[in-house]
Amino acid sequence: MSILVVGSVFFDSIETPHGKVARALGGAATYFSVAASFFAPVQMVATVGDDFPQAEIDFLSRRGVDLSGLQKRPGRTGFWAGRYHEDMNQRDTLDLQLNVFADFKPQLAASHRAAQYVFLANIDPKLQAMVLDQLAAPGVVGCDTMNHWITGSRGDLEQLLGRVGILVINDEEARLLSGERNVVRAARRLLSMGPKRVLIKRGEYGVIQFSADSVFAVPAFPLEEVFDPTGAGDTFAGGFMGELARAGDASEVALRRAIVYGSVMASFVVEDFGMNRLRTLTPDDIERRYRQFVSLTDINGA
Amino acid sequence: MSILVVGSVFFDSIETPHGKVARALGGAATYFSVAASFFAPVQMVATVGDDFPQAEIDFLSRRGVDLSGLQKRPGRTGFWAGRYHEDMNQRDTLDLQLNVFADFKPQLAASHRAAQYVFLANIDPKLQAMVLDQLAAPGVVGCDTMNHWITGSRGDLEQLLGRVGILVINDEEARLLSGERNVVRAARRLLSMGPKRVLIKRGEYGVIQFSADSVFAVPAFPLEEVFDPTGAGDTFAGGFMGELARAGDASEVALRRAIVYGSVMASFVVEDFGMNRLRTLTPDDIERRYRQFVSLTDINGA
Numbered sequence: 001m002s003i004l005v006v007g008s009v010f011f012d013s014i015e016t017p018h019g020k021v022a023r024a025l026g027g028a029a030t031y032f033s034v035a036a037s038f039f040a041p042v043q044m045v046a047t048v049g050d051d052f053p054q055a056e057i058d059f060l061s062r063r064g065v066d067l068s069g070l071q072k073r074p075g076r077t078g079f080w081a082g083r084y085h086e087d088m089n090q091r092d093t094l095d096l097q098l099n100v101f102a103d104f105k106p107q108l109a110a111s112h113r114a115a116q117y118v119f120l121a122n123i124d125p126k127l128q129a130m131v132l133d134q135l136a137a138p139g140v141v142g143c144d145t146m147n148h149w150i151t152g153s154r155g156d157l158e159q160l161l162g163r164v165g166i167l168v169i170n171d172e173e174a175r176l177l178s179g180e181r182n183v184v185r186a187a188r189r190l191l192s193m194g195p196k197r198v199l200i201k202r203g204e205y206g207v208i209q210f211s212a213d214s215v216f217a218v219p220a221f222p223l224e225e226v227f228d229p230t231g232a233g234d235t236f237a238g239g240f241m242g243e244l245a246r247a248g249d250a251s252e253v254a255l256r257r258a259i260v261y262g263s264v265m266a267s268f269v270v271e272d273f274g275m276n277r278l279r280t281l282t283p284d285d286i287e288r289r290y291r292q293f294v295s296l297t298d299i300n301g302a
Numbered sequence: 303m304s305i306l307v308v309g310s311v312f313f314d315s316i317e318t319p320h321g322k323v324a325r326a327l328g329g330a331a332t333y334f335s336v337a338a339s340f341f342a343p344v345q346m347v348a349t350v351g352d353d354f355p356q357a358e359i360d361f362l363s364r365r366g367v368d369l370s371g372l373q374k375r376p377g378r379t380g381f382w383a384g385r386y387h388e389d390m391n392q393r394d395t396l397d398l399q400l401n402v403f404a405d406f407k408p409q410l411a412a413s414h415r416a417a418q419y420v421f422l423a424n425i426d427p428k429l430q431a432m433v434l435d436q437l438a439a440p441g442v443v444g445c446d447t448m449n450h451w452i453t454g455s456r457g458d459l460e461q462l463l464g465r466v467g468i469l470v471i472n473d474e475e476a477r478l479l480s481g482e483r484n485v486v487r488a489a490r491r492l493l494s495m496g497p498k499r500v501l502i503k504r505g506e507y508g509v510i511q512f513s514a515d516s517v518f519a520v521p522a523f524p525l526e527e528v529f530d531p532t533g534a535g536d537t538f539a540g541g542f543m544g545e546l547a548r549a550g551d552a553s554e555v556a557l558r559r560a561i562v563y564g565s566v567m568a569s570f571v572v573e574d575f576g577m578n579r580l581r582t583l584t585p586d587d588i589e590r591r592y593r594q595f596v597s598l599t600d601i602n603g604a
Contacts, residue, residue: 184525188526214597215598219510222519
């Protein structure tokens with residue numbers, strides 16, 4: 001099964017305690033697509049400016065990402081610059097230029113409308129809803145959001161949550177959206193807003209998934225060095241949705257395996273700047289770390 | 303196998319966002335002993351004042367705790383008062399009176415010296431070493447410590463770490479003792495100080511165990527309400543060492559199961575003030591939550 005993702009493609013200038021990089025390929029849809037492409041064919045709907053390099057188009061195409069939904073428009077590609085603190089859970093935005101992304105309106109081609117696996121990356125919930133309006137009969141719909149929309153577009157976001165199956169959100173956003181500090185209460189409140197599953201990303205502490213009748217928690221893969229956390233959440237979502245699409249299954253067991261694959265992908269992307277690590281990653285690397293992850297978490301393991 | 307624990311018995315006055323309690327039974331050795339008593343016989347070495355109520359002696363005895371090493375001395379039992387913030391990871395100490403605990407010198411009776419499973423709860427590392435000096439040939443020795451000793455008695459503590467097998471410590475202490483912010487680097491550094499295993503307690507995010515050639519991580523059991531976190535770490539240690547002693551085994555598999563039992567015990571103790579929840583807990587409660595814990599963490603579960 002293929003996956004449709006709608007979201008941002010950006011250039012990111014990033015400073016971490018380990019160094020810096022200028023205008024690296026970034027954006028939620030990009031991280032998602034590249035991660036998911038290791039598991040299933042991906043259709044990306046996004047917009048870039050006329051400055052977007054052919055080399056990156058070629059990279060995404062080689063990864064099997066269908067770019068027929070990538071609108072190239074006059075102007076510049078979106079740009080973000082940020083600096084991480086010594087504690088890399090903290091970062092400051094130094095610059096944000098939406099550029100062509102400011103006028104992004106997702107238009108789905110006929111070839112996109114039959115999508116069964118859909119991920120609405122973090123964009124205006126009005127645009128996320130516009131995507132759903134154009135889909136024929138999506139099977140598994142995941143979405144992300146951020147503080148900006150939670151505080152500024154709560155009504156739109158709440159309407160959207162009534163239409164998605166899986167909410168993928170970080171712990172701070174979960175607290176803000178639910179009004180609950182405790183993660184269990186926060187998840188129960190978010191489930192009451194519509195999604196059948198809520199996945200809460202806890203950074204270095206892993207992911208916890210809630211449904212009406214189950215809870216599943218995994219730690220993050222322990223790394224000696226987190227080089228650059230940018231894109232980890234979107235890469236998690238890409239691995240997660242990618243594995244669901246590969247399996248063609250959204251049962252509890254399939255979801256748990258997909259959460260581990262998402263965690264594995266996120267553990268790779270933070271090992272280098274931007275998505276550099278994903279450019280050299282192999283399926284063998286992924287399977288090896290998946291097995292390490294099983295051993296890391298297996299109560300009856302040795 | 304029985305377990306020997308050496309540490310503090312205190313009264314605690316506790317305020318949390320959920321209410322407050324005055325002079326509740328507390329202290330590291332107490333939480334440890336009561337938790338461990340669900341798994342194996344416990345010998346407690348500690349000191350209390352002549353104000354210590356017979357009712358609490360009776361409670362501990364009913365739990366099968368051997369109190370022949372509990373020195374009752376003229377004066378008052380140690381006392382701590384603290385207040386938790388809305389974010390219960392933060393607390394302020396309002397009062398601390400060591401009382402008879404200030405002169406505590408652990409003296410082991412002949413019946414204690416053959417102990418195979420030993421836990422050195424958080425006390426002056428000089429006193430922890432004094433306990434080891436009195437033991438014949440301990441098999442499994444765990445220890446805890448705190449910021450006070452890490453900064454004030456580092457030399458004594460480092461000497462002690464060369465003599466213990468399992469260091470049980472929280473994440474903040476692990477960072478302080480190792481000088482490393484990253485949990486993997488911190489653990490590697492702590493392992494280089496002597497212990498064969500380092501267990502890092504991460505509060506609501508669970509526990510991660512490191513040895514030279516393995517890593518094991520479990521989340522905390524997700525609770526809708528943490529009523530009072532006091533004693534959670536010592537209760538974890540009690541369940542952990544208790545299960546090791548019950549199994550009579552310190553293999554990787556046994557350690558993993560013991561970490562889960564420790565986590566289960568900690569998840570109960572925080573459900574009520576002080577150790578109230580442990581007073582009504584049953585072995586069935588423990589086994590039921592252990593099974594829930596397995597389901598919570600099982601990648602192949604449903």
